[in-house]
Amino acid sequence: MGRGGKLDQQPTVYTFDEVSRHDKKGDRWIVIQDNVYDITDWSNRHPGGSKVIGHYAGQDATDAFEAFHNDLESVKRYLKPLHMGTVKDAKDKSIKEDFRKLRLTAVQMGLFKANFWYFALYFLHVVVFEILAYLTLYYFGSGWIPFVISLLFYGTFQAQSAFLSHDFGHLAVFHNTSMDRFFEYYLLAFNKGASPHWWNHMHFQHHAKPNVIGKDPDVRLDKFLVVGQVMPVEVAQSKNSYLPFNLQDKYFPLFGPTLLFPIYFHYTCYKHVLTRKLWVDLAVMIIYNIKFLFLFVPMLGWGWTLVYYEAFRVIDSMWFAWVTQSNHIPMNIDHDDNKPWLKLQLFATCDHEQSLFNDWFTGRLNFQIEHHLFPTMPQHNLYKVRPLVQALCKKHGIPFQIKSLQRAFGDILRSLKDSGELWSAAYHAHHLS
Structure with a gap:
C-alpha cells in the first residue's frame, strides 16, 4: 500500500518518544486523536501548505487539526492511507x-x-x-x-x-x-x-x-x-x-x-x-x-x-x-x-x-x-x-x-x-x- 499504509495489518502501538523522533523534513509523523500518521510525502500536497503541518512533525496535532478544519470527517479520508498505528502514554x-x-x-x-x-x-x-x-x-x-x-x-x-x-x-x-x-x-x-x-x-x-x-x-x-x-x-x-x-x-x-x-x-x-x-x-x-x-x-x-x-x-x-x-x-x-x-x-x-x-x-x-x-x-x-x-x-x-x-x-x-x-x-x- 506504500509508505505508511498498514490498514490491513494489526495496528502498531507507539510511544510518544518514538513518534517525537520523526520530526525532520524527510521523516514526518504526527498524532491526531491518538492515531499516528506518516505525512512525510503527503505534507507537500497539504492544501494548507507543507510548513503549517510540518510544524507539528513528531507531535500531537489533534487540537490544531480540529482548530483549522471545519469538516473533520471529510479531511480524515485523506489520512487513512497514511495511518501507521496508535500511540500510548499521552502527555x-x-x-x-x-x-x-x-x-x-x-x-x-x-x-x-x-x-x-x-x-x-x-x-x-x-x-x-x-x-x-x-x-x-x-x-x-x-x-x-x-x-x-x-x-x-x-x-x-x-x-x-x-x-x-x-x-x-x-x-x-x-x-x-x-x-x-x-x-x-x-x-x-x-x-x-x-x-x-x-x-x-x-x-x-x-x-x-x-x-x-x-x-x-x-x-x-x-x-x-x-x-x-x-x-x-x-x-x-x-x-x-x-x-x-x-x-x-x-x-x-x-x-x-x-x-x-x-x-x-x-x-x-x-x-x-x-x-x-x-x-x-x-x-x-x-x-x-x-x-x-x-x-x-x-x-x-x-x-x-x-x-x-x-x-x-x-x-x-x-x-x-x-x-x-x-x-x-x-x-x-x-x-x-x-x-x-x-x-x-x-x-x-x-x-x-x-x-x-x-x-x-x-x-x-x-x-x-x-x-x-x-x-x-x-x-x-x-x-x-x-x-x-x-x-x-x-x-x-x-x-x-x-x-x-x-x-x-x-x-x-x-x-x-x-x-x-x-x-x-x-x-x-x-x-x-
Missing part, C-alpha cells in the same frame, strides 16, 4: 481532554455558526468608507482638508477590509471554502491589492505555532528587532548583530509599523506570488491598482495620487501593526517545547478590554486568545466563549491576561526595551569579554 492528558470538552460545549452552544446579518452589515460599512473617500475628493476638491479627510476614510476602509477578510480567510463565515475564499479575494486582493494565498501561507503558520522561534513567521524579526527573552541572547551570541537593538524601543515606533505595509509586505507579497506563479492572485492585485488609479488620478493627478497611496498604506500599516503586535510581542517567545494547544495559545496571546470602540477598532481581535483557540469561530461570538476559557485557565493555573488598549500598546515598547537590554548585556558579555 498532558488532563488539560487536552478539558479543552476538547470546552470545544464540544462551544459547538453545542452554536458558537461556530455565523450571523449573516452581522457580516452583511460589516461588509456594507467597509464599502461605505471607500465610497466616502472617493466622494469627499469628488465633491470638495483636492484641497488639503478634503485630502486629509478622504485619506482617513480610505485608511479606515483598508484596515476594516483586512479585519473582515480575516474571518473569511479562516472559513469562519460560510464554513465553505469556495464561498469564504470568494469574499476573501474581494476584500484582500480587490480591496487591498494583497495576495490571499500569501496571507494564508503566513498567517496559518502563525496560528499553528504562535511566537515559536523558527516556526512563526511573525517572529522572524532578528534582522530588525529582538523579542522575548531567548532571541536577544541568541542573536547577541551570533554574528548577526548589525543593529543597536538596545535602542529598538526608540526606532520601532518610527520605522516598524510605518514601513511594514508600504515596504516589507509589498516585497514579500509580490515575491510570493511571482515565485509560486499564482496568476489569479496577481491578476486581482493588478485589477485593484488599476481601479485605484482610475478613480484617483483624474482628481489628484499622478504625483498626489502616489502621495495618497503611500499615505493610506502608512495609516493601514500602523493600525494593523499596533493592534496585532500588542497581543503578541509582550508575550512569551521561545523555541518549540511542544506545549498543549491551550498553553501554547495562552502563553503567546493576550486580550484587550471589551467595548464598542475596542471591538470595532481591533476587528474583534481584542479577543485574540479566543480567536487563537478557535480560529474558525465567527468574531461576533468570541466574547461568549471568553468566560468558559477563563474558567478552564483558572482550573489549570494558566494566566489569562486582559489589558486596556493603552496598556497593551505601551507594553510593546516596554517589552522591546527589556529585550534590547538583554541583547546589550549578552552582546557585551560575549564579544567584549
